[in-house]
Amino acid sequence: MSRRNKRRVNRAADEKPNTMQASQVMDAFSNPLFRLGYGSQSPMEATEYPLTRLSDNYALLNSLYRDNWVVQNVVGIIPDDMTKNWFTLTGAISPEHLAEFDRVQRMTQIQDRVNAGLRWGRLYGGAAGLILIRGHETLMDQPLDLETIMPGTFAGLYILDRWCGIVPDVELVTDIGDPEFGLPAYYSITMENGDTLTRVHHSRIIRFLGRELPYLEKIAAMYWGESEVEAIYKDIVKHDNVSANMAALTFRANVDRMEVANLDQLFSITSGQQQQRFWSVMQAQSAVKNNFGIQLVNKGDTMTNTQFAQFSGLSDVYDSMCLDLAGASRIPVTKLFGRSPAGMNATGESDLQNYYDYVDTLREKSLRPILYKLLPIMTMSAWGMIPEGLDIAFPPLWTPTAKEVAEIAKAKAETITMAYQDELLDQGSAQKELKKLADETGMFDSITDEQIKANAGRTYQDATALRDPLAGISFSQPPADESEGVTDE
Structure with a gap:
């Protein structure tokens, strides 16, 4: 899609009339006397949420990722946990076939490539992996036929983020039996100057998304998702400002004050040489002053020290910012910030267990469809066939003692x-x-x-x-006719 068409799609989504805003709200709570509820002059009612679409700010996302370690953790921790245990094949597969399949994975570095796709999809809201198959260079605009994949021809994935190198086409998939129904049918691989290098069928593309968007916003985003950074941006700003202010307060924790006789005359009527000598004395005192040094003053001058800041409650404020960021990113504080669990008898196991349950949900929702699309390609390249009953299973993330x-x-x-x-x-x-x-x-x-x-x-x-040594032995009485035939001698 050209940039002109992209702007047209965004403008259409922005200009679509909002019937909910146009209609008058008649059932809201309001108490003007106490400035409560709808229409009252209160800070709550003055709050607005303008549509900013931070995911479109490519330069800001890059700057945040390069400069902010919290953003790097938010973007990278979950993909690392989703792919660290990878997957295992299930079914009747011989050890020789498993070894060949593992070799294909190692040669193509498919685990690292999928991890990179998930990472950039979370940062930019969308990324794609171009499926590379040797001998298919001239077939990129045609649907992928598994029968044409020869052994040893799968070359891995080429990862592109949504802003660099790949543009969805306006044509959508209309086959309701296709897993990508309603998504772009073709993608254009572009060069740095914007020229189209090749047109690729959607069956040769692996999509990596950030947070899902509602329908109209998805159209405005050209069928990509929302950056994870957009959802936590305000909490990142609060966290960075609080931590920066706490660091700045350490320089202003104490203020020294010295009373000098006739200081006003020194600056008003004395010569420049005398003022320069005074400044030299002050600079020399500042240079030699430290926590273990001695401050020298003239007799009669007064030196006082005033504590400027209190730090007793700052740790609680900072912890609140960390908790907000952890909740927004859905990553526990212990994992996001690398901190030990706080509180008496706290182990952090319950938080990690809940987090691993969430990652398991993401593996089933996001990672499994990606692997299902790659699995037949890798098996054709490794074995030249797709065995019946082949499936994958995810190893557990939680390792018991x-x-x-x-x-x-x-x-x-x-x-x-x-x-x-x-x-x-x-x-x-x-x-x-x-x-x-x-x-x-x-x-x-x-x-x-x-x-x-x-x-x-x-x-x-x-x-x-x-x-039982007596099993099978019967203790019942013998038949009557047999006992009658027995006589005593």
């Missing part, structure tokens, strides 16, 4: 044993359930498939019957 792992293993093993003893499971099924715990607990992985198959169908009663 050895004690927690032992407790989990004990609780789950006892549950399986109880189900087996109640004959809800046979011995083979119970062993199979125990073997499933190997990935989670590191136990029961020595149970072989042959053992499970051999014990299939054997119940708890069958197993305990073999331990």
Whole structure:
């Protein structure tokens, strides 16, 4: 899309009439006597929220990211946690195929490329990854056909942010069966001077977004999202100003005051040489003065020290700014600022657990669709085929301690044993359930498939019957006809 068309889309979204604003509000609370509610002259009613669209300010976003470490953490921490444990393949895959798939990932650095796309999508509100396949240089404007991907041809992703190198087209995807229905059907890869280098079909593009926008704002943003920095910008300003003022107060914590006799005459009627000598004396005293030095004054002159600032409540104010930033960015204070948990008996585990639950939501919502689009491409490049039943699973972010792992293993093993003893499971099924715990607990992985198959169908009663030495022996009386035929000799 040209810059002229982009301005036309933005202008159309800005000029669209707002029927909610045009209608008169008739059901609002108002108390003019106490200056409360709608229409009253109060600070609350004077508050306005103008539409600024900070995500469009490319220079400001770059400056904030380069200069502000809090912005860097907000942009980078969540993508790092989303991709640090990556994913595992599920299904009937041989170790040789897994090794070849891992080699493709290492050669293309796909984990780092996806991390970079997520990072720039959060900073700028949108980024894209161009899928690179050797031999497809002349097919970029055509839908990606998986059958045309030869082994070893996948070359990774080329990451572009929404302001540098990629522009969505006005044509949208109309196929309701396409996962990208309603999004741009083509993208133009542009050069630095704005000239179009190539036109790319959407099936060859991986989209990375920031925060989602409502429909009209999405159109104004050319179907990208909102920068994470825009949502927390005011809290960043408050945090930086508070911390800067606290640092400045340390220079003004104490003010020295010295009484000098006839100071007004010194500056009014004395010669310039005398004034210069006075300034030289003051500068010499300032140079040698320190916390352990001595201030020399003439006899009769008075020297006083006045404490200018109090610091007792500043830490609480600063902590409030940090809490606001943590809430706006949805990252715990302990992780965003690298601080230890505060308060008695505080461990920070509950905050981290809630945070990891949020990251798990992002992995399912944002990362899984990206991997589903890349997975068949990587398997075709690694194996030359797409196996049936192939899927991915995300390893847990929370790593339990050895004690927690032992407790989990004990609780789950006892549950399986109880189900087996109640004959809800046979011995083979119970062993199979125990073997499933190997990935989670590191136990029961020595149970072989042959053992499970051999014990299939054997119940708890069958197993305990073999331990009873009298099992199978009957103590009932012999039949009457047999007893009658026996005589005493």
